Amino acid sequence: MAKILLKKQLSKDVFMMNLYAPLIAEERSAGQFIILQVDEDYGERIPLTIADANIEDGSITIIFQVVGKSTLQLSKMNEGDDIPALVGPLGRPTHVENFGTVVCVGGGIGVAPMHPIAQALKAAGNNVIIIIGARNKDLIILEEEMKAIADELIICTDDGSYGRKALVTQPLKEICERSPKPNMVIAIGPPIMMKFCSETTRPYEVFTQVSLNTIMVDGTGMCGGCRVNVGKEVKFVCVDGPEFDGHKVDFDNMMTRLNSYKSIERESHNCYLQSEIEAKEMK
Amino acid sequence: MHHDTPEQLQEKARQLVAEYVSKVDDLKPKERTKIPSQDMPAQDPEVRVHNLDEVALGYTFEQAQVEAIRCLQCVKKTCVEDCPVRIDIPGFINHIAHGNLDQAAGVIKEASLLPAICGRVCPQETQCQQNCAVGKALKDVEKSVAIGRLERFVADWERKTGKISIPEVKPATGKKVAVVGSGPAGLVVAADCRREGHHVTIFEAFHKLGGVLRYGIPEFRLPNDIIDKEIQTLTAMGVEFKTNFVVGKTRKLKDLMEKDGYDAVFIGVGAGLPIFMGIEGENLVGVFSANEYLTRANLMRAFDKGHADTPIYQSRKVAVLGGGNVAMDSARMAKRLGAENVYVVYRRTEVEMPARKEEVEHAKEEGIEFLFLQNAKRILGSEDGRVKAMECVRFELGEPDASGRRRPIQVLDSEFMLDVDTVIVAIGNGSNPLLTQSTPGINLNKWGNITVDENQKTSMDRVFAGGDIVLGAATVILAMGEGRRAAAAINKMLAEEIEKEKTVIN
Numbered sequence: 001m002a003k004i005l006l007k008k009q010l011s012k013d014v015f016m017m018n019l020y021a022p023l024i025a026e027e028r029s030a031g032q033f034i035i036l037q038v039d040e041d042y043g044e045r046i047p048l049t050i051a052d053a054n055i056e057d058g059s060i061t062i063i064f065q066v067v068g069k070s071t072l073q074l075s076k077m078n079e080g081d082d083i084p085a086l087v088g089p090l091g092r093p094t095h096v097e098n099f100g101t102v103v104c105v106g107g108g109i110g111v112a113p114m115h116p117i118a119q120a121l122k123a124a125g126n127n128v129i130i131i132i133g134a135r136n137k138d139l140i141i142l143e144e145e146m147k148a149i150a151d152e153l154i155i156c157t158d159d160g161s162y163g164r165k166a167l168v169t170q171p172l173k174e175i176c177e178r179s180p181k182p183n184m185v186i187a188i189g190p191p192i193m194m195k196f197c198s199e200t201t202r203p204y205e206v207f208t209q210v211s212l213n214t215i216m217v218d219g220t221g222m223c224g225g226c227r228v229n230v231g232k233e234v235k236f237v238c239v240d241g242p243e244f245d246g247h248k249v250d251f252d253n254m255m256t257r258l259n260s261y262k263s264i265e266r267e268s269h270n271c272y273l274q275s276e277i278e279a280k281e282m283k
Numbered sequence: 284m285h286h287d288t289p290e291q292l293q294e295k296a297r298q299l300v301a302e303y304v305s306k307v308d309d310l311k312p313k314e315r316t317k318i319p320s321q322d323m324p325a326q327d328p329e330v331r332v333h334n335l336d337e338v339a340l341g342y343t344f345e346q347a348q349v350e351a352i353r354c355l356q357c358v359k360k361t362c363v364e365d366c367p368v369r370i371d372i373p374g375f376i377n378h379i380a381h382g383n384l385d386q387a388a389g390v391i392k393e394a395s396l397l398p399a400i401c402g403r404v405c406p407q408e409t410q411c412q413q414n415c416a417v418g419k420a421l422k423d424v425e426k427s428v429a430i431g432r433l434e435r436f437v438a439d440w441e442r443k444t445g446k447i448s449i450p451e452v453k454p455a456t457g458k459k460v461a462v463v464g465s466g467p468a469g470l471v472v473a474a475d476c477r478r479e480g481h482h483v484t485i486f487e488a489f490h491k492l493g494g495v496l497r498y499g500i501p502e503f504r505l506p507n508d509i510i511d512k513e514i515q516t517l518t519a520m521g522v523e524f525k526t527n528f529v530v531g532k533t534r535k536l537k538d539l540m541e542k543d544g545y546d547a548v549f550i551g552v553g554a555g556l557p558i559f560m561g562i563e564g565e566n567l568v569g570v571f572s573a574n575e576y577l578t579r580a581n582l583m584r585a586f587d588k589g590h591a592d593t594p595i596y597q598s599r600k601v602a603v604l605g606g607g608n609v610a611m612d613s614a615r616m617a618k619r620l621g622a623e624n625v626y627v628v629y630r631r632t633e634v635e636m637p638a639r640k641e642e643v644e645h646a647k648e649e650g651i652e653f654l655f656l657q658n659a660k661r662i663l664g665s666e667d668g669r670v671k672a673m674e675c676v677r678f679e680l681g682e683p684d685a686s687g688r689r690r691p692i693q694v695l696d697s698e699f700m701l702d703v704d705t706v707i708v709a710i711g712n713g714s715n716p717l718l719t720q721s722t723p724g725i726n727l728n729k730w731g732n733i734t735v736d737e738n739q740k741t742s743m744d745r746v747f748a749g750g751d752i753v754l755g756a757a758t759v760i761l762a763m764g765e766g767r768r769a770a771a772a773i774n775k776m777l778a779e780e781i782e783k784e785k786t787v788i789n
Contacts, residue, residue: 023533040490042584044592070592085490087527217583217593220488220529220717222498223575224557229566236556239716253566256668260568261594 022058031094049113063112107189198246367764402435466494468750475770555715564662569670605709
């Protein structure tokens with residue numbers, strides 16, 4: 001069980017929570033994730049990256065977007081409530097050292113997992129360039145936090161409602177063309193964004209690391225549901241990742257696999273919404 | 284195949300009891316072996332493929348008594364020798380024959396804390412029942428005394444009548460034992476160490492207890508409430524449980540000992556990463572490891588479509604690759620989840636299949652189709668990346684290999700297509716790397732399994748291991764056997780320390 005210490009709505013569908021999990025707060029490193037359940041008997045296991053942690057008050061921070069029934073239920077929980085099951089930290093930590101100049105590209109909710117990584121890279125002495133991208137202004141999260149870390153911060157929106165009207169790949173390409181070119185790129189966001197970031201940097205031969213969020217059940221290597229093709233090998237995101245060389249990841253297969261249950265999930269989400277509406281009408 | 288209904292079996296048993304019970308102590312061996320062996324009453328196959336209730340219903344008291352009277356009470360007890368935890372089998376069976384179920388339960392509990400589980404999932408035909416004199420006399424191992432069914436009968440009787448006794452726990456020693464993993468090995472270690480008065484904590488990565496008993500073995504073979512009951516016994520003994528706790532991740536093993544004061548650790552984390560075939564198309568949507576498929580269905584309760592939030596793939600035609608019990612469980616689960624055709628694809632013949640015969644029989648009764656001497660060559664996908672067919676290839680048996688089994692040889696140009704939308708891979712697991720990765724100093728073999736000595740002790744001081752993380756893939760009872768041995772070594776080590784501490788104080 002983990003108590004919700006703090007809850008904040010960051011944008012229409014994005015929420016932040018601080019959870020009381022002292023052991024995880026102590027052990028976690030940038031890049032790792034947790035799995036939680038809103039119901040211990042029937043709930044799904046939801047993997048979420050740890051966005052931050054505080055050893056003093058024993059808390060970890062998660063940031064999530066409402067995308068289906070389980071995340072909707074989670075968003076309805078409040079400060080003081082207990083999350084019935086929380087396990088972690090899982091996955092391998094991000095490898096952090098002084099690489100030189102690192103470009104951190106965070107798309108949408110992907111800015112949340114990027115935050116601790118950017119923090120750690122900065123602390124290790126890197127020159128950190130941060131690109132934040134979102135569909136529109138309302139979906140930009142953690143701008144202030146990232147500004148505090150970045151040596152250079154670029155914000156883009158698809159519709160131009162804030163910052164540059166551009167996809168993140170545009171400033172990324174410009175930075176790759178600089179001399180000297182960056183030493184490394186880290187991209188976290190929707191699969192399609194990570195795919196195109198990897199394609200953008202490929203001709204410049206800038207090592208590009210991506211953080212994958214595939215379908216998982218246990219998160220401890222047992223089910224293999226999270227497997228992805230990386231180069232010629234099959235890797236498990238939960239124990240071998242979540243971070244991989246973006247130039248080697250088979251994103252197309254990964255995106256297909258992410259849709260494995262789409263039709264069932266849509267049905268379940270709609271059923272849930274319907275029952276919620278009915279319950280409200282009853283009142 | 285014809286099966287008597289439960290009512291018919293009971294009627295026959297009642298007549299046999301009437302005939303034999305008065306002379307239970309006076310029967311000659313020849314008379315005993317003439318008594319017909321008692322079939323296990325089972326749910327009708329056509330009914331059970333639509334539910335998750337237990338398939339085998341369990342003996343009635345009369346059936347159990349008849350079966351018990353068949354036991355010859357041998358002087359040389361091969362059954363006990365062949366039991367990994369050395370239950371006094373003729374002892375408890377004799378009590379059943381006399382109708383003393385209390386005493387029968389007591390005898391079993393001396394050696395095994397989990398009889399309701401063992402009675403259901405142990406491969407008795409290759410253990411206690413393998414060399415049974417009755418089976419030998421009748422030249423059929425299936426006619427051996429049904430030890431497992433009798434064990435289950437006693438355990439179920441004890442549970443249903445609320446007579447489960449809580450084993451006595453000695454006064455607190457002040458020593459702490461950490462058990463990593465709540466599967467069969469861990470549960471046994473916890474019970475045995477707790478009995479000696481040590482404080483025991485079980486750490487479980489999942490949100491529910493039981494390990495493979497819960498996530499792997501389906502409800503229709505081992506109901507969850509039975510696992511719950513066995514775990515309640517441990518709770519009543521004072522064993523502490525910490526779920527959602529991955530030792531090696533949530534806390535390092537070293538910290539459990541150095542910071543949290545555990546005096547000994549038992550690692551029973553079970554099998555790990557599922558093995559895939561390494562064939563084309565294995566990452567298509569609709570290809571699952573048996574672990575994933577069964578975990579979704581069992582632990583995450585995806586079979587309960589109205590309640591569970593975890594989805595499971597909607598399949599029409601399913602191919603299961605492999606021939607072990609896990610393959611049988613996957614195939615039978617797929618059937619229950621609504622698949623019309625389920626094929627078990629195995630490259631040898633039925634004789635070589637490692638699955639228990641009983642499971643294979645049950646699967647056949649449920650309409651699972653077996654494709655022997657065939658194997659998957661590649662999996663084909665539709666445009667949207669989903670499984671649409673599997674190309675198979677035929678085999679024939681050649682000369683015996685080093686293991687004595689005839690080696691399957693691929694038949695040239697024998698490729699054919701199997702129309703399937705789902706493929707479940709059940710060909711085994713590698714070792715679990717989570718704990719060993721973060722535990723430098725623990726020795727592993729080349730497969731990543733932890734190496735132990737004859738007392739289950741690892742290369743690390745005060746750290747023991749057992750079950751699948753040591754054995755690779757084994758059975759519930761072998762894991763329990765290892766747990767028992769480890770617990771004995773832990774108890775001995777701690778007892779010696781307590782002695783030493785006393786001497787120092789004096």
